[in-house]
Amino acid sequence: MATPTRYAYHVEAAALEMSDRPRRFLEAFAAILRHGSYNVALDAYARMSAKCGRCASSCQLYQSTGAPEDIPCHRSELLLRVYRRYFTQSGVLKARLFGGFTLTDAYIDEMAEAYYRCTACRRCKATCPLGMDHGLVTHLARWTLAEVGVIPRALLVSVREQLEGNTHNTSAIPLPALKDSCEFLSEELHDIYDVDIPYPFDVEGAEYVFFPAVSDFLMEADTLMGNAAVMHLTGASWTIGSHNYDGINYGLFYSDRMMERIVNQLVGEVHRLKGRKILVGECGHATRSAWYVPTFGGPDAPPVVNCLEYAYAMLEAGKIPLKAEKIPERVTYHDPCNIARVGRITEQPREILKAICSDYVEMTPNRTKNYCCGGGGGTVSIDEIRAFRTGPMGQRKATQIRDTGAELVVSPCANCKKQLRELCQDNDLGDVQVVGLHDLLLRVIDFGTNGNGGAAEDAALGAESSGSRGADPMPVTAAAVATPDAAGEEGEES
Amino acid sequence: MNAWLHLARGPLFWTALVFMVLGLLRHLALTLWETARAYHRAGDKDIPVRRVLQDTGRWLFPLRHLGERWPYSLTTFAFHVGVILVPLFLAGHIELWRKGVGLSWPALPNAVSTVLTLVVIVAAFALVLERASARASRALGRFQDYALPLFIAVPFVSGLLVMHPVWNPFAADPTLLVHMLSADLLLFLVPLTKLSHMILLPLTQLVSELAWHFPPDAGSRVGVTLGKEGERI
């Protein structure tokens, strides 16, 4: 089905057979400009771009390749050239008088390659005197490319399953498997900590409806146990919806059209359950997509809370009792771009970590100036470009991690975690463990029971889930997605 | 020669000035209009005003924020100080306005104008050299990126010579003509080139932010326009 030849990433065969792509691309571009609000920014960028080169050194990719094609302004110019030529009066006039640039198939291929060599992390925006947002241009270019079929297959199959499949989630986890998985987590919590913590399903009128990245149910046992423990301890009324339990939104990475549908599906589930708020799990892009609930969800859209904001507020309020001993290992924190770039969630996780770790160190730069993990913009799901992600795109992050000397890297994001694990494997950082924030929180929560999760049990837990830590989890997921019907009945198969 | 001078100082100057002002106003009006429309259509009207204002201010007055390429940044800054102040506040220019239309305002001392003019000239050449010497800006540079700073230097060089005839190896009238013609052409170029940043720059942070505030149904409308509503993914 997939034909790997044309681009660095796989696309479906249908994409390669599409004819007349330049015309279709321009039609799509025209429609997007007409119905969206991108035109003002494009117009300003197209007119003013100073081509000064300041953005270059702020991009982790250009830092390692030094290639002209990897300069942010160069990449954005690819789309701006099309915009100028076909959508501005002077461009149309110039073309009529002197000829010049024409959109071709080969040019579309060049864009297809270029816009997936940018993770849309938006780090470079802060260095541009003219305020050009290359993440925005990448976002828009990818949408337009998607309308002529250029979509990485890994993203496409996930969205297809989420919107049109039987399971309505990107990992194609059927409900029974999900419930098994949650039961297993409850048992695990019981065995280790001697507490009874349920995963409530379909509680009508719950205050919080919970949407983690669905892959967490398979891959991040510790994070999800931490989430449940926090909700349980703080007496929250929360629930998982049986019709939709996936916060992932790959629409953000390639199509506003899909993004809108996925957000609406999520809001629909909250309304079905008469829930009051959306609680997003540890996932950067899921959180940023959920911040679009007010955009798509209309005036009575439910408020969105990220689990870090919730945990921090509860910790501050003294509702999460902690043991005396702190986490002894050296811990550092990686800011997921999607929540940190605009400064929305940077301090809450740090406050929590400082409260529970005895050796917390920062990597530099951090917060709004952080470097992308190298797998942003959905590229982490594209396994065939792993060498690129953990090589030129991720090197900077690997160096940052190495410089901290940390044993544990915390990142509250499903995508960052997968990328950082692969990055550490591929960059001689095998001893570094990548974990979620709730994983660590869980280790130091004082449940007031005997089974306080002593050292031995911690080690046992670590060993048990190390399979999911170390191994490359996505092939399983991809296989499950490719054949949704055969998708394992048992959620824990990974 | 006199007829030429008269033309350059009179009709050509006014045409260029009006062209520039109207051109910039047109950019401003269109951008404001589209910005208002984007805001009006946005599903989420919660604009982070503080951050937008901070970012805008940071680049309008960029001295605290030089970055890695600080020599380049200092050069642009120095260049801008002169390029903005001298044409507007040169005593000789104000005198012309007073004679011509009866308007006048405080002037810079001539010594200051002279220094600033020298700064602009040096900075213009430095901009070109710095662009050519750094890998990224060299890779990006278009013809206009090199030509504009050099062309901007022409009215400043000729203006300097007009003000200080003792330094001028050329005859006075041709120098004055070059000064006025190049200045006229420059005004003309402003709305047509990246120089339009002088009016659009204050809006760019806002415009970038608003682009992320989608109209709620933009996606489905695009689907309808492209005839893809019912299409399987």
Ligand code: HEM
């Ligand atoms: C009125 C307010 C103005 C503001 C706020 C402004 C701001 C800026 C900014 C932020 C840049 C960005 C790139 C850089 O720093 O290299 C820039 C570049 C530039 N500006 Fe301005 N500018 C103004 C007026 C002018 C005027 C009046 C001129 C000349 C007629 C001018 C000529 C240039 C040129 C030639 C560049 C490109 C420099 C290069 O080669 O990198 N600007 N301006």
Ligand code: SF4
């Ligand atoms: S990867 Fe990030 S820093 Fe590099 S061009 Fe893309 S948005 Fe800018």
Ligand code: SF4
């Ligand atoms: S900093 Fe801005 S103007 Fe300069 S090269 Fe980069 S995008 Fe272009």
